[in-house]
Amino acid sequence: MNNQLVTNNTIEITSETLKRVLDYSTDEIYIIDRNHKIVYVNKVCERHYGVDPSTIIGRDNKELFDEGYWGPSITPIVFEKKQPVHIIQDTYLGAKLMTTAIPVLKDDEIEFVIFTSQEIHHYRMMEKPTTILNQEKNAPGKHPTFIANSPEMKKTLKFCQKIAVVNSTVLIKGESGTGKSILANYIHQLSTKRDGPFFTISCASIPEELLESELFGYVPGAFTGAKKSGKQGLIELADKGTLFLDEIGEMPLHLQAKLLHVLQEKEFLPVGGERMKQADIRIIAATNRNLEEMVEQKLFREDLFYRLNVIDINLPPLRKRKEDITPLIYHFLYKFNSMYNLESTIAKDCLDLLTAYNWPGNIRQLENVMERLVVTCDDIIQMEDIPDLIKHNSKVNATAANSNTLDSAVEDVKKTMVRTSFKKYKSSRKVAEDLDISQSKASKLIRQYCGDLRGDTED
Numbered sequence: 001m002n003n004q005l006v007t008n009n010t011i012e013i014t015s016e017t018l019k020r021v022l023d024y025s026t027d028e029i030y031i032i033d034r035n036h037k038i039v040y041v042n043k044v045c046e047r048h049y050g051v052d053p054s055t056i057i058g059r060d061n062k063e064l065f066d067e068g069y070w071g072p073s074i075t076p077i078v079f080e081k082k083q084p085v086h087i088i089q090d091t092y093l094g095a096k097l098m099t100t101a102i103p104v105l106k107d108d109e110i111e112f113v114i115f116t117s118q119e120i121h122h123y124r125m126m127e128k129p130t131t132i133l134n135q136e137k138n139a140p141g142k143h144p145t146f147i148a149n150s151p152e153m154k155k156t157l158k159f160c161q162k163i164a165v166v167n168s169t170v171l172i173k174g175e176s177g178t179g180k181s182i183l184a185n186y187i188h189q190l191s192t193k194r195d196g197p198f199f200t201i202s203c204a205s206i207p208e209e210l211l212e213s214e215l216f217g218y219v220p221g222a223f224t225g226a227k228k229s230g231k232q233g234l235i236e237l238a239d240k241g242t243l244f245l246d247e248i249g250e251m252p253l254h255l256q257a258k259l260l261h262v263l264q265e266k267e268f269l270p271v272g273g274e275r276m277k278q279a280d281i282r283i284i285a286a287t288n289r290n291l292e293e294m295v296e297q298k299l300f301r302e303d304l305f306y307r308l309n310v311i312d313i314n315l316p317p318l319r320k321r322k323e324d325i326t327p328l329i330y331h332f333l334y335k336f337n338s339m340y341n342l343e344s345t346i347a348k349d350c351l352d353l354l355t356a357y358n359w360p361g362n363i364r365q366l367e368n369v370m371e372r373l374v375v376t377c378d379d380i381i382q383m384e385d386i387p388d389l390i391k392h393n394s395k396v397n398a399t400a401a402n403s404n405t406l407d408s409a410v411e412d413v414k415k416t417m418v419r420t421s422f423k424k425y426k427s428s429r430k431v432a433e434d435l436d437i438s439q440s441k442a443s444k445l446i447r448q449y450c451g452d453l454r455g456d457t458e459d
């Protein structure tokens, strides 16, 4: 022990200090007692599972495991062996972890277990879900990951698990980019038709004439330009599987009548055909329009609306389920790190700013922003990397909101503005102009706040 160090200590190692130290750790530290109750977890769990430590401390470890936050399980092995165990685990956000479980024994019995998890920087590649027309049969286990942490979405997923096994038609309503397609796929994966195909077609992106033949197929010589052999439509190809009709509100009225026949009679007539064909499919439809209003305006068939609306699911916009934003941010961080072979992380103030933004384009917009941030940032996504549109429209200035005092809030805002401007202009003269301050003041602030960026300076 170095006595010099002890006498010169400037901090006292209280439990509060220790807690802070553990929160600064880049590894996850997770402790359960002998009854498998979670007694401690540091802040890293937010990055790995998208949840705040306070929401899981006190809960049963197995319960959390059963909810699918990570896998495979290491706990039964360590309780059986009473020895340290190492394992590679995947979290549902897409992180790959090297986890070590260390049992702490008292009288040869486990008193508690400490798990430490380190991220392995080769994250698994996520599948990119298709949004327009997907004619590929789903490979088992290749369904997209559905991130849900908010009470609303957890309830929706539970509801989907219930209705997936009955074969009724489902209508998913929600703004663009809220995840209607991915939810349809999720329902299919849980349904009795999961071994069958899953096809997606967007009624808005295909011209009317083409939409009819894409859906119902056609017989040989049905029209000029038709293939000699005829063509099977998606209703036939999706036999014993699921057909997802996106943007159903855009379907022309005459096709709505044909679709209603499929739903009622489980049969359809290919274009130019004379003989009905059987259709054993489940239809899931989605819309971002108000179909009730369209029915009143006679733009959508009332009978079809009631037939589709047997089970309806409302996907709330992202701004109404803020608890999903952090897990989605990490999910996309892992996804794009893996895709571009990068190791970017995100600063806490940025995370807060992104959470405070209202995301008019919903998850699709968040996904696009995260891709851009991961690709363009220097290792850590910082305030100055965040697009102005988000910075200026975020309800909370996260930097300021995180500060405890007015002085530190002002200081943080000043720092962010100077760093953002310097990163953009790389010259004290231009920073002075940008921030409307004197050049000598700009130089002083750049020295104070931008030490790590000054290699780039022009002046």
Ligand SMILES: Nc1ncnc2c1ncn2[C@@H]1O[C@H](COP(=O)(O)OP(=O)(O)OP(=O)(O)O)[C@@H](O)[C@H]1O
Binding pocket: 129, 131, 144, 145, 146, 147, 148, 174, 175, 176, 177, 178, 179, 180, 181, 182, 183, 246, 288, 331, 363, 364, 367
């Ligand atoms: N809960 C989620 N977990 C992970 N990714 C999601 C989630 N929800 C949506 N996404 C992703 O966001 C993007 C948009 O989702 P999706 O295409 O399902 O939205 P949509 O509501 O069908 O949009 P539109 O109405 O424009 O067709 C997709 O890339 C999807 O993978």
